[in-house]
Structures are given as C-alpha cells and as structure tokens.
Amino acid sequence: MTNKSQHPLEKILRSRIAIIDGAMGTTIRTYGMKEADIRGERFNDATKGLLNNGDLFTLTQPQMIGDIHRRFLEAGADIIETNTFGATSIAQSEFFVDDPREHGGRKDPAFYQKVIDDSFLNNLAWEINEQSARQCREWADRVANETGRQRFVAGAIGPLTVSLSNSPDAEDPGFRVVTFDQVKTAYIQQVRALIAGGADLLLVETIFDSLNAKAALVAIREVFDQDGKELPIMISAAVGRGGETMISAQTVEAFWNAVQHAKPLSVGLNCSLGPNLMYPFLEELAEKADVAISCYPNAGLPNPLSLTGFDLGPPDMARYLGDFARGGLINIAGGCCGNTPEHIAAIAKALEGRPPRKLDLVCAVESYASESLA
Template identity: 85%
Template sequence: MKTVHKHPLQKIMESRIAIIDGAMGTTIRTYGMTESDIRGERFKDSTKDLKNNGDLFSLTQPAMICDIHRRFLEAGADIIETNTFGATSITQSEFFVDDPREHGGRKDPAFYQKIIEDRFLDDLAWEINEQSARQCREWADRVGSATGVQRFVAGAIGPMTVSLSNSPDAEDAGFRVVTFDQVKTAYAQQVRALIAGGVDLLLVETIFDSLNAKAALVAIREVFDEDGHAANGRDLPVMISAAVGRGGETLISAQTTEAFWNAVQHVKPLSVGLNCSLGPDLMYPFLEELSEKADVAISCYPNAGLPNPLSETGFDLGPKDMARYLGEFARGGLINIAGGCCGNTPEHIAAIARALEGQPPRQLSRNEVAA
C-alpha cells in the first residue's frame, strides 16, 4: 500500500488557520522610496520610469525587502511570498523595451517572441526570482528557528500584463498579442528560478485570466516533469488564487467561481482561493461558494476594502476592520489560509493573526497532498 505524505503546511491547516502575508507594494510605499532608489547604480541609465516595478527592489534595495519579509513574519505570517509578482521577461519588458505602439506599430506575437529571446530580460527575470526567493528563504528560516514555528516561502507567480483570452483589437476578435507557448515559456523560466532560490510552494495568484493561469500551471507541470521532482523526491505543492469581480467571475476570462475551480482542480493543488480585486465584504459570497465546491484547502487574502487615495495605505480598511471581516470568514467555517492583498501592511496581518488565533479552520477533505 502506497504511503501518502502530507506537506507540513497541510498538517498545520488541519489544526489551525494558517496566515499568509500582506501587500508588498503597499508596504514598500511606506518606506518613501524614490525613482533614484529603485534605479540604484545598476539601472541609473534606464530610459523608462522604474518606480512602479516593485520586483526590481529585490535587486536594488534588498535590505528594505528583507525588512518587509521580517515584519510580516513577526506579525505572524506562516507563509511569505517572494517579491516576484511581475518577474517574468514579458512583464519586465514593460519597463525596459519601447512600446511599438508609440511608433505606429503594435504588440503582437512577433514582438513578444523577441522579448522571450531577449538575453537581458531573460537574465533579469531569473535574477529577480532567484534572489527574491533566497531573501525570503533566509528570513523564513531565521524567524522559524527563533520561534520554533516553521515558516514557508511561496513563489509568487502573477497574472502578467498580457491576456490570452481577450483581443485588444475591437475589429479582430481573434487577435492575441501573445501566444500560449510564449506565456508558458516565460512562466517556466520563472518557476525554475524560484525553485533554484529555495521556495517551498508555488503560488499562481491574482488570476484575472484563466487561460494565463492555465499556461502557468502547464509550465509548472512541465518543469517538474523535465527537471525531476523539486523537493525531497516530490513535486512542490501548488497554491492557486483567483481575483473576481462583483459578479464572482474572473475579471478577464469571466469564469464563475465554480467554473474556475472545475478548470484547475485536475492540478490537485494544496489550496485554492480568492485574493485581491474585492474587499472582504464583497468577496464573502464567492468564497462561500468556492468553499462548498472545492475539496482542498481554501485561502482568502482580500484587498483592504476599495481603493481610496486619501487613505494612508490607499485603501479604506484598517487593521481592525480586516481582522473583523476575516474573523467572520473563520466563524463561517470558510478558510484554511487567511491574509491580505493590496492595502494590507504588517500591522493588518498582525491584527488578522490575533483575530484568528484559536479559531478552528475549515474542515479539510480526506484528500491528502504529497509533499
């Protein structure tokens, strides 16, 4: 009879609600970084603005990024995410390659093939992913050793700045700026670099476009198959999290919550959930539906309400508000992993962790995930 091994995080989720960290971008803004700070000496001659390229801070301001990881861990996070939300060659090209549309051209598969083959972008994406994973690994292990509570590093894999589901050309519904294979290739390189940096998990998150997510999941499977098993003779666990609109559909591909789960359940993820896009009050019914349908752990890390430029964090809800809402999710028996997305600082995560302490997790199915 085959022995089934549970991942250590799954064991935690059977006894309590695990905590995932908050928003890297929101927290970076509290440090008052400038354009010159993100450029450093290395990128001082870049011709495009880089300040919104938060992933680049892992290379130019590693002390700040490590401090943010430390603060989230000390706030109670069991899982911290790598600073790699946009760390693919395709997304990085937005900051380093001239937009052909500014010169009468267009972005199309031929343009993105050059991006995929660009050595500078390829090397840059690898370095961001590997270094960010190493930074997370160092601090997860430090805090884990100091507290006696194991901490986990999730390799953050974002949705990209291109869509496989929609055409940007109103007169050509079949046109796509990029191909499935190009997106898959960029994701595969990101996955390999995250693994090289020492992540425990792979997190395909903030899914607006289900077909983009499918490319990421296919890339992960192919990397596992081609490179051998990634950890302790077994594949790394995969976490999946979608962003939904007010109707409960993924924002670009418009799949309902149930349809989205049906599309990804074959991956046998460690968890599936919702993040970003909506505040916790608006997310509740869709999380409830997902919790009823899915037979794996459920994660939830919503935005801190709706955007508000007059707020200190740029979002309406403070730590006490988020703690109250996530506490309601826990009392409803909906969640195994909880945290915050945009607008959530370490103070928000600390409040959420305190509110969920002692709250029972959603009951897991008998399915077990190999570590």
C-alpha cells in the same frame, strides 16, 4: 502512503488557520522610496521610469525587502510570498522595451517572441526570482529558528500584463498579442528560478484570466516532469462583483473546474473585491472545492487619501476575516493590496484559536509524492 509523504503545511491546515502575508507594494510605499532608490547604480541609465517595478527592489534595495519579510513574519505570517509578482520576461519588458504602439506599431506575437528571446530580460527575470526566493528563505528560516515555528516561502507567480483570452482590438476579436507557448515559456523560467532559490510552494495568484493561469499550471507541470522535483501548488483568483474572473469571466465554480486537475494544495480568492463583497463567492468556492481554501482580500476600495491607499484598517480586516472563519470557510487567510504588517498582525490575532474549514488533504498531498515517484 505513510505520513512521511505529507507536506509539513498539511498539519497546520488541519489544525488551525494558516496566515499568509500582506501587500508587498503597499508596504514598500511606506518606506518613501524614490526613482533614484530603485535604479541604484545598476539601472541608472534605464530610459523608462522604474518606480512602479516593485520586483526590481529585490535587487536594488534588498535590505528593505528583507525588512518587510521580517515584519510580516513577526506579525504572525506562516507563509511569506516572494517579491516576484511581475518577475517574468514578459512583465519586465514593460519597463525595459520601447512600446511599438508609440511609433504606430502594435504589440503582437512577433514582438513578444523578441521579448522571450531577449537575454537581458531572461537573465533579469531569473535573477529577481532566484534572489527573492533566497531572501524569503533566509528570513523564513531565521524567524522559524527564533520562534520554533516553521515558516514557508511561496513563490509568487502573477497574472502578467497580457491576456490569452481576450483581444485588445475590437475590430479583430481573434487577435491575441501573445501566444500560449510564449506565456508558458516565460512562466517556465520563473518557476525554475523560484525553485532554485528555495521556495517551498508555488502560488499562482491574482488570476484574472484563467487561460493565463492554465499556461502557468502547464509550465509548472513541465518543470516538475523534466526536473524531477515537485512542490505543492496554491491557486488564487481575482473576481469581479458578479463573482467571475475579470477577463475570462468564469464563475467561481467554473474556475475551480478549470484548475482542479493541477491537484492544488489550496484554491482561493484574493485582491479585487474588498472583504465585505467577497463572502458569497468564497462561500461558493468552499462548497465546491475539496482542497484547502485561501482568502486574502484587498483592504477595501482604493482611497488616495488613506495612508495605505485603501479604506480598511487593521481592525476592519480582522473583523471581516474573523467572519469568514466563523463561517467555516477558510484554511489560509491574509491580505492583498492595502494590507501592511499591522493588518496581518490584527488578522492573525483575530483568527488565533479559530478552527479551520474542515477538509481532507490526504489525496491531494499524496498525489505529489505519487507523481514524483512515477
């Protein structure tokens, strides 16, 4: 296979540590948006509160979202994420569908089948994903043209608000609120819309339930096979203090074993723990995985008295991520909750000139081309 089959991001990952952006939700809060701002005219009649539905700002406040992308890019991000963490019909149903538990019922597969079949939710999810990818694409290309440095759009695929691994009913451990096929169907729509909008990569992130992630990876594979187009996949898990995924409770090594079949471009850890607690788990993953390693932690622990809602400032994050780089652990670095463009700028400056973790991506990248031609 020639170099023509290699994804452009591979060259960066071999030569330096790539920078991924920070927290969209945290940065949105600094703009002081109110309920009326997220509703606009379009969602003015919604019966439930929408302010926590940050993905919806893609449609109602596109200028603000574009400004956030611009700021992260100018801070030094090579990769910016779409504002689509909860942009599935399942996640959006939390804001637009009455909760049956408030009327003596419960959420179950029958409830979520109605969600999956709901045309309003399906159309809304598609629009958020496609428009967000287009917004990212526009800003990534604009800044790339201005700076002469290519930037990449990662389609953000979040973990959902439901679990396939655990039952919410202590008296019925076999009960699940949703089925694997329902989760897969919701993810299929999200993946197609992100690709339609111009995403360069697909990022399955903040994985607390490995079975949910499996559904996302199966959805991605089905879309690739059916549509004849493939993108590199990035995978990132959230782990607890013991280094286990939070609901499925897999160790870091077990998690990698569960997802390596997807031949990701990168695997990593994000969210959950602050960087001061993440080092040993990142070290284990870097030892076990044979692909690029990403890390974008929270800015420490939540702190409602802090301006960003988290303890660590830009110098703190720069110091911790610098330690990861000195340890030879990372190829992609950034920040999750609590990390603003200022945090990313500090991280990018601290990692400038630092060598990336050594890796051989040829097999992983060539596999995309080989499978596309099969």
